Amino acid sequence: MSGRGLIILVAGLFVIGGTLYTTIFQRSETLTTNVVNSYNVEQAKNIANSAANLALSQLKNNSSWRTGYTAVQMGSGYYWVTLKDTVFNGSVCIRVIATGKTNYRTSTEVAYSCTAYVSSGFIPPAVKAAISTNNNIETLGTLTVDGRDHDLNGNLVSNNGTFGIWTTKNFNQRGSSKVGGTFSSTDYSPSRPGSSNVIRTSQTYPGGYPGSPDSALGGPSMGFAEGTLKSMAMSGTNGGQYVTNPALLRYPLSGVTYVELPSGGSWSPANIEGTGILIVHNTAQNAVIRNINFGTFKGLLMADDIDKIHNTIIGAVIGLSPTPPSGNCIGNGSGTVLYSSQVLTSTTATVSGTGGSSNVLAWKE
Template identity: 50%
Template sequence: MGRFALILIIGSIVTFGISNFRMNEILKDASVSSYSYYNSNVAKNIANSVAQMLISRVADTTSFRANTFQSVTSIFDGSAQYKVKDTTMDAQNYIMIDVIATYGSASKRSKVFTQLPTGGGGFFPNTVKAAISTNNPIRTLGNLDVDGRNHDINGNLVGGSGTLGIWTTSTFSRSGNSKLAATVSGTDYSLSRNPPANNYAVSQTYPGGYPSTPDSILGGTANGYPPGKLKQIAQSGYNGSQYTTNPASLTYPLKGVTYVELPSGETWQSMDITGSGILIVHNNSRNAVMKNLNSGTFKGLLIADDIIHVHTVIIGAVIGLSPNPSSGNCIGNGNGDVLFSRDAVQQGVSSTQPGTNNFGFSRHRIIVRQWFE
């Protein structure tokens, strides 16, 4: 065999070897890329699937929150962690669902910003700053418990998703055996006669001025509640609503919007508040007095010009409108409980709105505002 032929054969072998090696490298890279792409897609699908399941859960139980990461150990041969918490973005309140999913070597994250709708499913008013929010000095005495931790509609504790015990534009004083509890940054603080200072807020300034009417508590004209709207709903009888200037004429249990409009400076005294929805005691002078709430459990949002002596159970939230309460706003001097409930407030607000059809397994519709992957 000639030298040239030998060189040609060796060259061909070397060229084939290099080409074969390069082809194997290309195939290996393609396999790795395909594997990574597959893992990435599955991780993304897991993240989005968990987010969808959590959306359904929040829609079904609007008070559900998970302020620290919770684990899903096995889903589609992968795993996930999630948080569900209240947050604010661009001055709007949202329920944020944050999911991190892992499959193989890939991890993907989905963040979903949701809101309950203002049509039929209720919403949580920004004006509800605490279990009790007031525009005046506030005192607690006796055995009154003001609990800002979140509770369900039946008063059972729902951890990590509550609010302050008391919020006021003025001062707060506690004495007797009265107790306060709150949730601060996802941490629950138990009822105490000596609550930490971060369990309540005093000398606060409400942006744009403290709301002066029940309609402004729900957002006013911009949110579908122009002046007189709640009174109009009460007068219409919608969802069992009632309007009266004589509280003795009320029928029980209270439902929908119960609007008691008292003459200037008059007092509704020693009443039963059994029922749900939104209970309003108000007049244009903001001096309608609600005194000695002695019996019945109310579930929802209670709005009164001047509220004195809670001696029963309120599940939801209380808002006082008057800057000049008649009795220094002694909110309670006997046995009573104000238990903050996000669900009770939202259900109370929903009683003012036309209903919507349910979907899936959920009791409420929920709006997805942003979905980030």
């Protein structure tokens, strides 16, 4: 090979070698960048998921917590959490959005978000209708009992309700009282007489009708051993109160309000302005709440004997006694009882330990 040819060969090898080196270097740099990016994404994902679980744990301890977190450091990154009450697939729930970031406030910042929808309560098993009782029941006056579903403010939610009246005994609709409800996803407006589709009499409660507030919420299997609700009221959690004299109650009601009257005792007239779970009960099952003339109540009313509802109740009513001492008239004035699944689930969230993994309706990433 001539000297000129050798020079050309060597020069060519240098060019090829340089090109190969550049290509390998570029690919190596790209590979390194991809590995680093993947690592950062995975780190941001782990931070977001950990933050979401921290929020769920906080909700389990405090179902009313909605503060969230802002720019909290975790390892080499930071996280943010926001919470909002919403409705998901027809269920009242809490939306938890958690965001994790690595290389925060740099040109290589990576963010990752996940969203959890957490059930914020349940419909108590003893809620079979807008009004559920274990005794003969009678309505008079212009009382309206509406088992159609309603939202937190009493607005109609179509085709999602339940019966108007459910009782183990008989029902007598008198005066100008009206009953409505939902059957097989069909709404029946309150009427006189009410449709037989939304009035259930001579019913059998599986395992026997509950005779106490705790059993009405499901008993030990649902986390409500006897005395649980009373203890919650005594603790004052979420504004709960326990009294033996209703004159000592503070308003508006909230949380679990437990009025334990002496045997044969009566709370009359009754102001039930507020929210939550209101219980009027004693071990003899003869505590009476009578002439409920004042206050709009959003929640679940459970009492041994409910005598004359004259106010507005959004949620549900449960009568506990099979032989209420005051008789069978649950309302003879202008009262209104509106069934609301949203009110019930948001109410029971205050006593159901919201935030556990079993309460997560959906998890999206």
